[in-house]
Structures are given as C-alpha cells and as structure tokens.
Amino acid sequence: MVRAVAATAWSGADAIDVIDVTPRSPGPGEVVVAVEATVISPFDLKRATGLMGRDDRMLPLRLGNEAAGVVTAAGTGAVGFDGEPLTVGDEAFGHWLPGAQADEITVPASMLLHKPAALGFAEAAALLGSATTAVHTLEAAAVRDGDVVLVHGASGAVGGMVVQLARRRGAHVIGTAAPGRHNQVRAAGAQPVAYGDGLAERVRALAPGGVTAAIDTAGTDEAIAASFALVADPARVVTIANFAAAADGAQALGPGPDTERIRSAARLDLVRLAAAGHLVVSIAAEFPIDDARSAYRMLATGHAGGKIILRP
Secondary structure (H helix, E strand, C coil), rough: EEEEEEEEEEECCHEEEEECCCCCCCCCCCCEEEEEEEEEHHHHHHHHHEEEEEEHCCCCCCCCCCEEEEEEEEECCCCCCCCCCCCCCCCCHHHHHHHCCCCCEEEEHHHEEEEECCCCCCHHHHHHHHHHHHHHHHCCCCCCCCCEEECCCCCCHHHHHHHHHHHCCCCCCECCCCHHHHHHHHEEEEEEEEECCCCHHHHHHHHHCCCCCCEECCCCCCHHHHHHHCCCHHHHECCCCCCHHHCCEEECCCCCCCHHHHHHHHHHHHHHHHHHHCCCCEEEEEEEEHHHHHHHHHHHHCCCCEEEEEEE
C-alpha cells in the first residue's frame, strides 16, 4: 500500500489524515514516481475546507499537485514535458499532479520534467506552482522594464517569485510584508513596506513618481484598496486571491485556457533560471508526511513565508 494525504472531513487542517491507497501500475505514456518531496498550498487547504465543493462522496479527498522524485516504472511512450523520454531511475518533478502528497504517484509522463542536478528535490517540487503563477501575474499586468510594481504578500511563496521575476524584467519593486520579513523581501530584490493602516501613503513615499502596476497575492481588502488608490489603470491591478476585485476592474486570475497556456509555456524557462541559480525557491519548513496535519496547521496561519514541504 501507499501512504497518501487526504481530507477525511470538511474541517480544514484538523481533518487532514494519512490514508492507505492501492498503488497503480503505469499505462501507456505514464510513469510511477517514488516521491522524495511534495508541497502543500493554500489551494489544498481550500479543498480540505470544502470551499471548492462539499460532496461527501469525495471523501476521503486526496490532496496535492506538486512533487519531485525518482521514476520507478514507466509505460510505453513515456515522454516528459521537455520532449525527452522518462525511464526508470530518472529524477523528475512537476505540478498539476493530482494526489501528489503521497509516497508514490502514477501520472502522465507529459506532466513531468527532468530534474536538473543543481536543484534539490524540495526546491524542484516547490518551483513550478508558485513560479508559473508569478509569470502569469506579470504577463497579465504587462510588467516591463521601468515599471514600478507593488507586490502584496512579497514574503510568501508566490509573492517572492513575483518580486524576483519582476526585477528580472527591469521593474522597481515595492513589497508588503510584516516587519519581521523585511530582510527576506530585500534579499529577493524589493523595497519592503509594512502593511496596515496608512499603506498607500507609505508606498507613495517610496515611489514619488507613482506606481504603475500592483500584484496581490495576499487577498486582503487593504491590498486591493491600496492598489486602486495607487495604480491609475485598474486593469494593471492583478490578484490571485481576491476575486471580488474584478467587479471594480482588476484582473482576477483563476482556472481557464489562458491560465493553462501561459503557465505551461513558462515552465522550461523557469527551470533553466532556477538551475542556474537565478531564481531562488523559498522553503519555509519541512515535515514528514506522517505529520501532514501539523504542516497544514502551519499553512492555515497564513504566515509561513515560503513553501511547506512534506517528505515521505
């Protein structure tokens, strides 16, 4: 049997359990991966809380979609996303992998990439979900050289990627974070600013020439209000966490054909950047898979400051 993380009730972190599931042999175009590292995300917590649907027939609901590990079996025609065959012994990683929080997963090879030797398993597992989302936000906000970008939640997993990638595009970045995270934000390449009352005024003091775009990864009403107050074009306010803001002209990014197209197209470049040391993956904590409930409780605080890893 294989251990897998699942929600056994619609109670969020308090109903996270490790269950036994039957392993499955690979079919044509599939591989079996012995997982070395897998990731938990806010989306997993939303599913476990029932925010994405509460049909009891879905329980126990397996969780996760990002993982890295070693191929232990391969079906015929198993070719990775990068166009290269995946064979037994290859180190691979990917995202959009249903039920990835497990000892072992059987998935289409086309969803996986070969892991560069320069990336550890944890860094590889944590790379694509946050980094492809960050690319999508920057594309939606049309961030280019010379822009001044306000990033809300700049010390988080996605926010930290937005900061790094915006800087690579030549933008000046201001990032909101709690004071205790300001050094982390500086290290990523942004000017830190504390969130809370008076946020817009503090940002104006740091950017007297104005803010041209804002990216919200925090989801607070304050983040959206400050963004609209600072950015002249509401279409250049982009959020991944506050969908009500779309009613006032912001772009709220969610599932859909554009999401899949933009994020898929970004994968190979992001892997090259990370392998070359030009993109840093922030790991907040690691937990053994048997202690997945503690990992989800940490995630639920909203202040992890990076990716949370489970190790089978």
